[in-house]
Amino acid sequence: MGSHAVTASLCFLASLILCASLDAPLWSTDIAYEATGTIEMPYSEIVEPFRAYYDGKNRRSLQVYYDGLNYIYQRADQTPYGALYKVVPETTETTMNEMKCFGANGTSDEPMTSIQSVLPATDNFTNMGPDSYEGLACDRYVMKETNGYKRNTYTLFVLPPTEEMPFKVPVYFEFVGYDNLFGSHYDKYVIKYVTFKVYEDGIPEKVFEISSSYPCEMFPGPGVEADFGLRTASNPIGELLTNTGEVDRQFDKFKSVHGKEYANAAEHEQRKSHFRHNYRFVHSTNRRHLSYNVAVNHLADLSDEERTKMRGYRYTRDNNGLPFEMTDEMVTATPDTMDWRIFGAVTRVKDQGICGSCWSFGTSESIEGALFLANNSTFMTPLSQQNLIDCTWGYGNNGCDGGEEWRAYEWIMKHGGIATSDSYGQYLMADGECHFANATVGARLASYVNVTSGSQSALQTAIATKGPVAVNIDASHRSFSFYSSGVYFEPECGNGMDDLDHSVLAVGYGTINGEAYWLIKNSWSTYWGNNGYTLMSQKDNNCGVATNPTYVNIKM
Structure with missing residues (x-):
């Protein structure tokens, strides 16, 4: 098919798909694609639109959040240990909403050689056979895991390949977590894919180039804190799909700063669940670059009722x-x-x-x-x-x-x-x-x-x-x-x-x-x-x- 892009419009496909493939919905790590959609986290009151570019073979990726307010670049192809960049509007005492580039280079101790996919890793999913999602004839894949008291269920709906579209198209991904220790759901998030485009010859390099109008400077803050600002706070899909443990680390920091102690393991897990949703809300809100900022504070482990x-x-x-x-x-x-x-x-x-x-x-x-x-x-x-x-x-x-x-x-x-x-x-x-x-x-x-x-x-x-x-x-x-x-x-x-x-x-x-x-x-x-x-x-x-x-x- 050459270097042209093969595109799937999910609304149009409903009339084309007649049967579902039983093949495992695995995407090659060398795939190159562009995807749009929304991240939805109901417990955190978040609906966040995204556009993502992933070029596995050339080791580079880009996520754009809130229709161009935040650009996050992962460039594993730069420097021996990779680099991360963030382009966002900056307001200071002398400028208002001026787009600015911040960067951080990887080191041997803190390499930045991972790029970010918006597709879940599906190695351990089970094909449950044909199923329908909002009128689309899909294959449904499920993975269930138990981690201590937690029972997690991952569900993925995929359009199987056809002669017109010889690739698997993600439609809907959902995670639901239940904690037996405190007897309720502790987390839920959804990724809804709106469009999905595969590039057979890789994504043009210019997509990953930062405009010369935005000269990059080192990300504010020392060492690990600078990495955190780029790796996690700016990249919600990474936190959801990669499970870096950043929420656990930030919760430990929160407990130390505010002197938080909990009566037992059940309360600890419940408080961490509240913290997770509030933490996500804080960083998603700040990615919108409103007239104000929000921050994790001493209320972050409280429930809505509290x-x-x-x-x-x-x-x-x-x-x-x-x-x-x-x-x-x-x-x-x-x-x-x-x-x-x-x-x-x-x-x-x-x-x-x-x-x-x-x-x-x-x-x-x-x-x-x-x-x-x-x-x-x-x-x-x-x-x-x-x-x-x-x-x-x-x-x-x-x-x-x-x-x-x-x-x-x-x-x-x-x-x-x-x-x-x-x-x-x-x-x-x-x-x-x-x-x-x-x-x-x-x-x-x-x-x-x-x-x-x-x-x-x-x-x-x-x-x-x-x-x-x-x-x-x-x-x-x-x-x-x-x-x-x-x-x-x-x-x-x-x-x-x-x-x-x-x-x-x-x-x-x-x-x-x-x-x-x-x-x-x-x-x-x-x-x-x-x-x-x-x-x-x-x-x-x-x-x-x-x-x-x-x-x-x-x-x-």
Whole structure:
């Protein structure tokens, strides 16, 4: 057939295939092909498109993710020990989304002589005979393995060769893992192949050449860390099909950094399973090169249900707060940027733990800022979240199972104040007994104010003239759990009252690279976000920052 490409369009083939081959679906390691498709990891909320080129005979491969945002080159044909390259958009203080090439050369200790296929190794698969996949007459191949408590099943659907297409065409590959130790599935991923093209004389070398417009420099980071950035974080197919053990190594590192210890082997495996899915989500999200980055943090071994427990805002009904009155003088006094941290009006970032007490942090920290300003910015008095968790049940709050700031404000006004942290005692990350009568009052409230719902100009003015403001947001998305830096914008975020599930503190606002943001203090420790803070986009009231803000008036 010469050097021309033989192409299979999977939709067209349905009418051509009449019977299934019983031959083993093995592809030669010298094959040269181009494939497109998607990687789907439902437990990690990932659907990632790819285009891949593999030239086994000439020892080079290329994967392109997210329609050209990431190019990963494996060049075993370069240098004695091979080389890896990554071309991605880079944003710095002086450039925006400029395509940049990073490279790393293999060494005798760390060779880079493996190239990456998007086809699974099928030596141990069993041909189960003809089967149908979405109307295509295929052969189905299955491999089952047991590894300790784990039972893994690999399923591959392949179109057999015909006279028109004398090669096997991958259609669908699935992995499902079940762990008997904790009695549930621990992993699932799918590769769906959309097109598959075989090159009989090899893929043209120009496909693997990096444009001279992108001069390559060494990948940032020392040694093994540089290799990791290229080998694993940038190459999800490698992690899925090659089983390099990188997830195990990163989980060990995670446990060491965060001092994680587990009760038994079953919990260890369950936590590692959560980590695996969150780890994959982090790196897939970063390959999209959004306006923000995500990172593995101390929450990476938690389940979705556990992370839900940390979002304890529960909207119920309207309250008795005063309306916000925005005068011309207030508008005039509103600067273009504000950060109350630099004035000393914000206490240190805290960690609420696995307790839905975020509302108590939003309440107490908005009062702390208001008290600081009422005292002419002379001193800061830390106030007790535990006081509110323990004592405001009679006003409709539910401790670690959620609450609302206004209910806490009402309790504080009725009972003569909120206790200082020092006098009330340590934060427990749990419900406790109310002992407010034995504590020292740190602040009293005259009233509280509802900032005009949905008005970003009103919120900006309130922050600038009244101090840090308690706000509620939709924090239900995994992207927020692992936010690290940049301006957070989540298109799936809601901004209605019923969408809000987490209480935080707005301590400022500003603009970066032309994008307006709110400066938000969270209560998930300094391991989360940018030392406990996030920049949340003001676009379209994303995630509802301006939907339900409140601040207090101090009673002196």
